Amino acid sequence: MTTTELRQHFPQLQRTVYGKPLIYLDNAATSLRPQETIDKWTEISAQKTANLHRAVHRVATEATQEYEDTRKKVAEFINAADYKEVVFTSGATHSLNLTAWSLGEMLIGKGDEIIVSEAEHHSNLVPWQMLCGRKEATLKRLPVDQSGSVRTDLLQSLITPKTKILAIAHVSNVLGLVNPIQEIAEICGRNGVLTVVDGAQGIVHQRVDVQALGCDFYSFSGHKMYAAPGTGVLWGRKELLDKMPPLFGGGEMIETVKWQGSTWARVPQKFEAGTQNISGTPTLSPAIDIMRQMPESEEVKDYVYRTLSSEPGIRLFGVTDNIKLKVPVFSFSVEGAHHEDLALILDKMGIALRSGQMCAEPLMDRMGVTGMLRASFAPYNTMQEAEYFVSSLRKAIKMLK
Amino acid sequence: MTLKERQEQVVEDFAIYEDWLDKYEYLIELGKSLCGLPEGKKTEDRLIKGCQSRVWLDTEKNGGRLVFSADSDALITRGIISLLVNVYSGCTPQEILEDDFSFLDTLGLKENLSPTRAGGLASMIETIRKKAQENG
Numbered sequence: 202m203t204t205t206e207l208r209q210h211f212p213q214l215q216r217t218v219y220g221k222p223l224i225y226l227d228n229a230a231t232s233l234r235p236q237e238t239i240d241k242w243t244e245i246s247a248q249k250t251a252n253l254h255r256a257v258h259r260v261a262t263e264a265t266q267e268y269e270d271t272r273k274k275v276a277e278f279i280n281a282a283d284y285k286e287v288v289f290t291s292g293a294t295h296s297l298n299l300t301a302w303s304l305g306e307m308l309i310g311k312g313d314e315i316i317v318s319e320a321e322h323h324s325n326l327v328p329w330q331m332l333c334g335r336k337e338a339t340l341k342r343l344p345v346d347q348s349g350s351v352r353t354d355l356l357q358s359l360i361t362p363k364t365k366i367l368a369i370a371h372v373s374n375v376l377g378l379v380n381p382i383q384e385i386a387e388i389c390g391r392n393g394v395l396t397v398v399d400g401a402q403g404i405v406h407q408r409v410d411v412q413a414l415g416c417d418f419y420s421f422s423g424h425k426m427y428a429a430p431g432t433g434v435l436w437g438r439k440e441l442l443d444k445m446p447p448l449f450g451g452g453e454m455i456e457t458v459k460w461q462g463s464t465w466a467r468v469p470q471k472f473e474a475g476t477q478n479i480s481g482t483p484t485l486s487p488a489i490d491i492m493r494q495m496p497e498s499e500e501v502k503d504y505v506y507r508t509l510s511s512e513p514g515i516r517l518f519g520v521t522d523n524i525k526l527k528v529p530v531f532s533f534s535v536e537g538a539h540h541e542d543l544a545l546i547l548d549k550m551g552i553a554l555r556s557g558q559m560c561a562e563p564l565m566d567r568m569g570v571t572g573m574l575r576a577s578f579a580p581y582n583t584m585q586e587a588e589y590f591v592s593s594l595r596k597a598i599k600m601l602k
Numbered sequence: 603m604t605l606k607e608r609q610e611q612v613v614e615d616f617a618i619y620e621d622w623l624d625k626y627e628y629l630i631e632l633g634k635s636l637c638g639l640p641e642g643k644k645t646e647d648r649l650i651k652g653c654q655s656r657v658w659l660d661t662e663k664n665g666g667r668l669v670f671s672a673d674s675d676a677l678i679t680r681g682i683i684s685l686l687v688n689v690y691s692g693c694t695p696q697e698i699l700e701d702d703f704s705f706l707d708t709l710g711l712k713e714n715l716s717p718t719r720a721g722g723l724a725s726m727i728e729t730i731r732k733k734a735q736e737n738g
Contacts, residue, residue: 539676541655549622601677
């Protein structure tokens with residue numbers, strides 16, 4: 202599929218803001234939805250609404266089919282060994298909180314250690330802080346260097362016999378750098394440490410093979426990968442999921458319920474208490490279909506990277522010697538211009554991008570800034586849009602001088 | 603000039619610019635011309651909570667009237683607070699408390715700022731009203 206063809210699938214790309222075409226460069230926050238996702242949601246809402254798994258009637262069967270087919274499709278998409286390893290959640294935040302709580306109950310005690318990288322989104326930091334608070338465990342920091350790359354070389358020296366879990370993003374939501382998960386999971390595995398990966402950005406830009414990555418858990422959101430908001434996935438190795446206690450109790454997650462106590466259903470149902478996202482979760486299917494057809498040109502990424510990294514007065518974060526290891530997520534600051542001012546002006550030029558701390562305050566502190574601007578691209582963004590962004594940015598900077 | 607006249611003046615000045623980029627340009631100029639606060643006065647207790655950029659408001663009482671001065675690290679926000687300072691500085695607490703701040707609606711500022719920034723503007727108004735209450 203060409204970029205032009207791809208754009209036809211996304212109705213929001215047709216809209217204007219302030220009379221100008223919308224240039225949507227906030228894809229790392231949430232992607233736009235293709236018509237296929239909208240249609241799937243509508244189809245189920247209009248024709249196939251019924252509660253899943255329980256009832257024997259026709260519509261319930263169809264709805265369950267949509268939901269369970271999607272589980273198989275996701276399993277195949279990330280190359281899970283077993284579709285039962287795919288737990289549906291409301292998003293990466295839910296997945297990570299579930300992992301932190303459940304693993305915490307299973308294996309964290311007083312004095313144990315959890316390592317978290319310094320470049321994490323709050324959703325892969327705060328749940329671990331909460332766990333450490335609850336269990337009197339210690340949170341240890343895996344630092345990043347000045348350019349934002351994770352100091353994998355320091356990992357081995359941080360691990361002690363007390364270390365139980367390491368949590369890290371596949372791709373940083375601020376820096377756009379791809380972390381060497383394989384190498385990290387290998388070091389952790391050798392030392393009996395579980396590797397929990399936040400794949401919210403990774404799933405969008407990388408071909409994810411959870412078995413090849415070698416990690417133990419991989420979480421992501423549907424809304425960043427062209428599916429409906431309120432959908433998400435937690436993938437975990439089955440032998441671990443089997444042992445982990447459920448976070449939510451309720452319908453669907455039980456095997457038997459007696460006054461004396463209850464027993465749990467098998468995975469993945471054990472972790473899916475309550476009524477599922479009947480209309481939303483199956484939109485992961487058309488989203489995966491369209492992702493497989495997206496153009497893979499790196500022209501736009503290379504152009505924006507080259508321009509922003511050589512522009513005087515612009516400090517680009519997440520620079521790398523190997524552009525192959527960076528996704529088109531560009532966070533930067535401009536000398537003498539506040540990120541809020543730039544974002545306000547660019548907005549009026551029709552450009553949607555993010556300003557502020559991007560849910561990564563510790564990383565902002567590490568880089569010594571109060572905030573950044575972030576332009577994040579998707580395969581439907583064109584070269585023309587990238588050029589308009591660069592020229593608008595130059596104009597906005599000039600306005601503030 | 604009375605409070606009402608100052609408000610009308612602002613609305614008139616703002617109306618000249620049709621395009622929002624031009625309005626921002628005007629706010630940026632206002633921001634640049636604001637004399638700001640010395641570093642020593644940019645303290646936690648003068649910081650207005652709820653803004654994405656940092657905004658400080660200093661309040662002094664002079665013969666029954668409130669004198670405001672302000673600063674911000676972002677220029678457009680500095681322009682907005684400067685506009686508020688120009689309008690409300692020199693008012694009695696009573697005048698501020700009786701005012702409904704509706705001239706801001708006429709400017710269209712609120713609906714043209716994103717929710718977080720509109721929240722920032724609301725926080726600025728709230729702070730000015732609070733200062734009037736404390737000194738009333």
